[in-house]
Amino acid sequence: MKFYYAPGSISLVVHIALEMRGLDYRAIAVDFSRQQQRSEAFLAINPLGRVPALVTGDGVITEALAILNYLQNSAESATDATSLFGYKTPFSTAKIDSFNAFMASTVHVSHAHLWRAERWADCDIAQAAMADKVVQNMIAHYRLIEDHWFVGPWLHGEQFSSSDLYLFVISRWLKGDGVDMQQFEKVANHYQQMLQIKAVADLVDNIYA
Numbered sequence: 001m002k003f004y005y006a007p008g009s010i011s012l013v014v015h016i017a018l019e020m021r022g023l024d025y026r027a028i029a030v031d032f033s034r035q036q037q038r039s040e041a042f043l044a045i046n047p048l049g050r051v052p053a054l055v056t057g058d059g060v061i062t063e064a065l066a067i068l069n070y071l072q073n074s075a076e077s078a079t080d081a082t083s084l085f086g087y088k089t090p091f092s093t094a095k096i097d098s099f100n101a102f103m104a105s106t107v108h109v110s111h112a113h114l115w116r117a118e119r120w121a122d123c124d125i126a127q128a129a130m131a132d133k134v135v136q137n138m139i140a141h142y143r144l145i146e147d148h149w150f151v152g153p154w155l156h157g158e159q160f161s162s163s164d165l166y167l168f169v170i171s172r173w174l175k176g177d178g179v180d181m182q183q184f185e186k187v188a189n190h191y192q193q194m195l196q197i198k199a200v201a202d203l204v205d206n207i208y209a
């Protein structure tokens, strides 16, 4: 498999999953500073010009959520299914999907209003107004995670899941968004817990430093 990623981006969610499962893949960096995500070569892989993208034997998969589900379904059919994807009941997998969809479609998008406002508005005043809402929105989302979603010791309880990857990666963006993670005690502890996982520490210290 070929895995297209960019440091600092949501691709870290998938990158950790690939590493934790010990899968055979080749990581290919997409250099945003050189606008490689808009190059003809990359647009042929993902016409949206975004990472992550995973090239499998069956074709390309885009969207972090879909790639995680693909890896999960592959693990279920494989004999080496690891504890990373240990939840199996319809309800528990739906809870994972529910949280991950919230992170992908709401929290990630709120964060992007600071960094990619040009996607939604051309006018400087509108872009500035969107940027001004980021702290308030991110705090509201994280309050919901802390008070409603978080079960502990992992997000959904005793069993680690792909939702822990999502929570960790987006939490890394809080500081840049102007939000102090320490106001969310469970999230801050979870962040430190995640850093104890070797695959996570290796990626964060090196490729995503």
Ligand SMILES: N[C@@H](CCC(=O)N[C@@H](CS)C(=O)NCC(=O)O)C(=O)O
Binding pocket: 008, 009, 010, 011, 037, 049, 050, 051, 052, 062, 063, 064, 065, 104, 116
């Ligand atoms: N919904 C997509 C979002 C992917 C996405 O927005 N990736 C960003 C990095 S976090 C990107 O590639 N941005 C490049 C650009 O906007 O030019 C997913 O969850 O995979």
